[in-house]
Amino acid sequence: MGRFLAERLWSAVLTVLGASIIAFVVLRALPTDPARLIAGPFASEDVLAQVRAQMGLDKPLVTQYLDYIVNFFTGDWGFSYAAGKDVLPLVAERLPASGELALFAFTIAFSLAVLLTVLVSYSGSRVLDGLLRAASFVGVGVPPFWISLLFLMLFFETLGWFPGPVGRGPAPPHVITGFYTFDYLLAGDIRGALTALRHLALPGFALSLASFGYLIRLLRANLLDVVHEPFITVLHSKGVPAFSAHFRHILPNAFLPTITAGGLILAQLLGGSVLVEQIFTWPGIGTLVIDGITRQDYAVVQAFILLSAVIYIVVNFAVDLLYGWIDPRVRRS
Structure with a gap:
């Protein structure tokens, strides 16, 4: 296990250096x-x-x-002349908003995709499987910004069920984590937490749809592959109940690639969802970067590129550790 951790850590360091070099060269090559x-x-x-x-x-x-490298990892991310303040506190103000939206969207996409795929595969219904495949095609094929506009027209403009493009809503009286939902819950304000969830709902579901469709297709394909493995035939021949075979043997073996894909999706969402944040006026890091590109704010864009790389690497390093903990074959290899 120690060698496994050392190899993953060394790979993460090399990836950070490679991403930093690319970001550095690209930004200085701009005209x-x-x-x-x-x-x-x-x-x-x-x-x-x-x-x-x-x-x-x-x-x-x-x-x-x-x-550039030393300053980034020591907390000196430069000065934003467009905003008139240091980049680090500027990013720190926006990152919790993007983090809360990303975690909400990821939780919705991952939990629904796993739940529906497992239930449909266990039931064996061709009708339900066709509906699930159609949902995955819609999720993968429809752009999130179009879904965002559709949600606003239907659930805000027509039905009035959810707030419009007004951002996160009122801030809690005491901001602890930066996640409004959690901060309201920590303060014991259930109504405030529900208000924060209502503001999260439309951008969160719009952002989760593409991830939802991709995870369905991946897990469904893996389940179909594992079902036809020889050891599943042996289990059935020994009289193992279908429920036990499905949830104790088929699902764990098919679930491993989904964990890897989930890590990549979470890292992508944490890096900022620019168009969805713009549409819903969400004060996250995505809108900050768009403003930085528009104003040609050198320090903000440079910090965001390396921060996104670090987020990807940290999340995928955690997924590698989880993968190795779940599957001993990974550690042995």
Whole structure:
């Protein structure tokens, strides 16, 4: 197990370095001058030289890269000239909103996909299986932004069941975790928690639909593969009940790839869902990055790229550990 952890940790470190190099090179290859954007189009060369020196752009590229890495992991993510404040607190303000939305969408997608797929596969109904496949095609094929607009037209404009594109709603009196639902529950305010859930519902379900469809297709295909394995035939020949064979042997073997896919989906959602956040005026990191790209805010975009890479790596490292804990064959290999 120790070697397994060491290999995964070393792979995670190499991936972080690779992602940081790509982000560093791509941003410096863009045909824009950050100093010119900050100083203005009519700034003199002396002023531009001073701005470049303040930003560290006058140093060699290797030195800039080392400063970039060291500063990121020590908490110095640069200064946003568009927002007029440091990038780290700016991201820290927005990250809980994206995190709450991502976790809500992931919980909905993963739990419903697993529950429905397992029930339909156990029932053996061709009609239910056809409906499940149709739902997966809709989820994978329909863009989340279109579903978001459809949800707003139906559930907000027509029926009035849920709030419109007004963001997260009122903040709790004491923000502890940054997740409004949890903070209201910690304060014992059930009505406030329900209000926060109502604001989460439409963007969360719109965001979860694509993940829901993908997980259904993946788990269904894995279940069909495992059902035809020789050891399942042996189990049936020994008189093992269908329920026990399905839930103790078929499902655990088919579920492992779904865990890996779930980790990738969660990391993607945590990295920010730009279009859905824009449509619902959700004050998350996705809208922050869109504003940063629009304003050509160099520091914000640079920090977001590396932060997204770190989120992907941390989540997938945790999935690798979970995978190895569930399946001993992974540890032995």
